[in-house]
Amino acid sequence: MDVFLQQLINGITLGSIYGLIAIGYTMVFGIIGMVNFAHGDVFMVSAFIALIAFLILTTWLGISSIVLALLIVLIVAMLFTSLVNWVIERVAYRPLRGSFRLAPLISAIGMSIFLSNFVQVTQGPRNKSIPPMISGEFVLFTHNNYPVTLSYKQLIIWGVTAVLLLAFWYLVAKTKLGRAQRACEQDQKMAALVGVNVDRTIATTFVIAAALAAVAGTMYLMYYGVVTFSDGFVPGVKAFTAAVLGGIGSLPGAVIGGLLIGLIETMWSAYFSIDYKDVAAFSILAITLIFLPQGLFGRPDVEKV
Amino acid sequence: MxxxxxxxxxxxxxxxxxxxxxxxxxxxxxxxxxxxxxxxxxxxxxxxxxxxxxxxxxxxxxxxxxxxxxxxxxxxxxxxxxxxxxxxxxxxxxxRPIATTPSALRTFVGQWFVPFGIAFVAAYPALVLATVGFSRSVKWIDNFGIQILIYVMLGWGLNIVVGLAGLLDLGYVAFYAVGAYSYALLAKTLDLSFWVLLPISGILASFWGILLGFPVLRLRGDYLAIVTLAFGEIIRLVIINFTALTNGYAGIGGIPRPSFFGIPFNADDNGFAAVFGLPFSPVYRVIFLYYVILALALLTAFVTVRLRRLPVGRAWEALREDEIACRSLGINTTNTKLTAFAMGAMFAGFAGSFFATRQGFISPESFTFLESATILSIVVLGGMGSQVGVAIAAIVMIGGTEIMRDLDFLKKIFGQTFDPTQYRMLIFGFAMVLIMVWRPRGLISTRAPSVVLKERKSISADLVKEGHG
Structure with a gap:
C-alpha cells in the first residue's frame, strides 16, 4: 500500500508533464491533422532554455528567491519556446499545408533531427545537471519505516499544471481565439469564409502548444535537475501515446491520457521491470491504436467515400 | 511578422x-x-x-x-x-502553366539514366582503384560504395511497402535488425555459411513482417506510422534487454566474414590473395562485399519491377491510390497488405544479414529510430514509388553525410577546433526539411504506369492524386 501510494504520487507528477506535452500533439493534430514529430524536441529545447535562464538568474543576477527565479524562468522559457515553434511552423510546415500527406511528416522528422542535433552542437553532448532547485518534502505517513512523501517539487508541478490547464481551458472554451481554433478544426475552408484568419489561428495553436511544452520542460528540469540533447524523443513518444490514448483531438483526453501513461510507467517500474518500462509505454500505444483507435474521449473517424 | x-x-x-x-x-x-x-x-x-x-x-x-x-x-x-x-x-x-508531360530533355535523361547508372556502379571499384590507388580505395569503396548501396537496397525494400502499397512504415529498421541478428546468431551457433543464412534471415525477417503486419491491418496513414515506430522501438528495447540471447548493449562480435566460394579473405596461405597469387590487401574483401551488396540491391530492384506487373503489384498500387475502391473491386486487402509487409521485410532481412557480415559486429546502436527515419526519408525524398529517385536520394543523403566526415579543408577556414563531423546530422535534418519544402513529392515525382496501351508515358506529378489511405 505504501509503495503503491508513493508510486501514485510519482506517477501523477510524471503524468502531469506528459499531459502538458500531449496537449501540444493533440491540438496540432486536431487542427491540421499532422503528427508534429518535432514536438518532443521542442520540449527538450524548452528545458535547455529554462536551464540557461535559470543559470543567468542565479549565477549572474544573484536572485536568491527560488520562487521568483522559477517564475521568471517559466515565463522566459514559454516566450522563447513559443518563438521557436512559431518559426518552425512558418518554415517547415506552412509551405507544405495542403500538399502531399507524407510531406509534413517527413519535414517534422527532419525538424526533430535538426533540433536535437542543433542543441548537441551548440550546447555540447554531455548531460547538463544543476543542483536541486527546491528540496524538502512533506511526509504524509510512515508505514513499516517506509515514509510516503510528497516533495515540494511535486506539489509545485501539480499546482502549476492545474493552474495552466485551467487557463488553457478558459482560452479554448471561452475566448474568441478558442472559438476560431475550434472552427478551424472542424472545417478550415468554411472558417476562412466566415472571416477566421486560418493562418494566424494555426500559428497561434503552435505557439500555445510550445508554451505548454515549455512549462513541461521547466518542470522536467526542476524535477530531475538534468537534461541532455536526446531527452526529447522518448518523452515525446510517450506524450504522443498519451494523446492517442485519450483520443487525439480531445483536450481533456490528452491530460487524462498523460496521467494514465505516467501512472502506468511508474507502476510498471515499481512492480515489474524497470528495464521494460519503455516497452510498456510503446505497447500501450500499439494496443490502443489497434483496438481503440479513437481513444478514450475521441470521436470515431468516419470514413467518407 | x-x-x-x-x-x-x-x-x-x-x-x-x-x-x-x-x-x-x-x-x-x-x-x-x-x-x-x-x-x-x-x-x-x-x-x-x-x-x-x-x-x-x-x-x-x-x-x-x-x-x-x-x-x-x-x-x-x-x-x-x-x-x-x-x-x-x-x-x-x-x-508558367502546369506541364502535363515532362519535357523532352527529361524524357531523354530518363531513358538513359538507368543503363548508364548501372554501368557506372558496376565499374565503380575499378574507377576508384584507378583514381585514388590501392591503399586509399578501401575508404571510398567501403564508406561510400557499400554504405550507400546498403541504403539504396533498404530504400528499395521500403519502397515496396511505402511507395507501392502506400503503407507508411516508421519501424522498418526492426526487420533490418532481425536479419542482422538472425545471421549473427545462426552463423555463430550453427556455423553455417553466409549464402545459406542469407535466405534464412530474409525468411525470418519476412515472418516478422507478417507478424507485425497483422495487428496493424486496420490502421492507415500517420497512425500506422506511429504503431510501426512503436514496434520498431519495442524490438530494439527487447534486443537491449534480452541479454541472454543478444548480449544487450555490448552487441555481438566476431561474426563470420563471407568467403569467396570457400576461400577466406585473409593473409593465410589458403587465403584469397595467396590462392590467386596476389599481394595481400584488404581491398579484395571490400570489392567482393561491394559486388555482393550491388547484386542484392539489383535483385531488390528487379523483383520490384517484375512484381509491379503481377496482379499483386497492381493490387499494391491500387491500394495506395484508394483502399475503399480497392475493396469494392474485390481485392483482398488483408493479403495485399501482408504480402507488401513480408516482401519489404524480406529485403530488409537480406540487407541486415549483409550488414552483419560486413561489420563483423552488431549492437542495438545500429538499429535506432534514426535509421528508420533515414530510410523512410530516402524513400519519400526520392519520390515514393520511383526506384531511380530512391537511389538518387540515398546517394545525396548518405553520400552527403559521409562526405561531411572528411572535409578537413574547412578546418583551415574555421580554425582547428572546427569539427565538420558534428554538423553531419544537423545538416541532414535541415536538408530533409528543405527538400520537402522545395519538392513535397520528392525528387522524381513522375509516375511510370505499370500497364500501358500503346506507348509508355510518364505521368507528371501535378496530375498524380493520391487517396488518403
Missing part, C-alpha cells in the same frame, strides 16, 4: 517585397531586418549562451556574442538574397 509569411510565396499580398518581377529595395531590406530580428530572438538562448562545467564540476554560462551576431547577420543576408535573387525567378516559374 510578414517576413517569413511571404517566404511561403503562395498568396501574394499587396505589400510584398516584389511586384511583377521588380524588386522593391526598401521592402526587401525591411523583410531582411525583421527576419534578422526574429533570428536574434530564436538563437539568443542557445547560441548566445553556452552551458559548460567549470573546475568544480558546476554548470556555468559562457557568452558567444560574436557567433550569435554572425548567425543573425547570415540569416538576414540570406533573407535579403532570397527576396532579391530567388523570389523573382520563383514568381516567374509559378506563372
Amino acid at each position: 510578414t517576413a517569413l509569411a511571404n517566404s511561403a510565396g503562395e498568396n501574394p499580398r499587396p505589400h510584398q517585397a516584389l511586384a511583377h518581377g521588380r524588386v522593391d529595395a526598401m521592402a526587401a531590406l525591411r523583410d531582411a531586418g525583421i527576419t534578422a530580428a526574429i533570428a536574434f530572438g530564436l538563437f539568443l538562448p542557445l547560441i548566445g549562451f553556452q552551458t559548460t562545467v567549470n573546475g568544480e564540476n558546476a554548470l556555468i554560462l559562457i557568452t558567444r556574442w560574436p557567433l550569435l551576431l554572425a548567425v543573425v547577420a547570415a540569416v538576414g543576408i540570406g533573407r535579403l538574397g532570397y527576396s532579391v535573387l530567388l523570389e523573382p525567378r520563383l514568381r516567374q516559374r509559378a506563372m
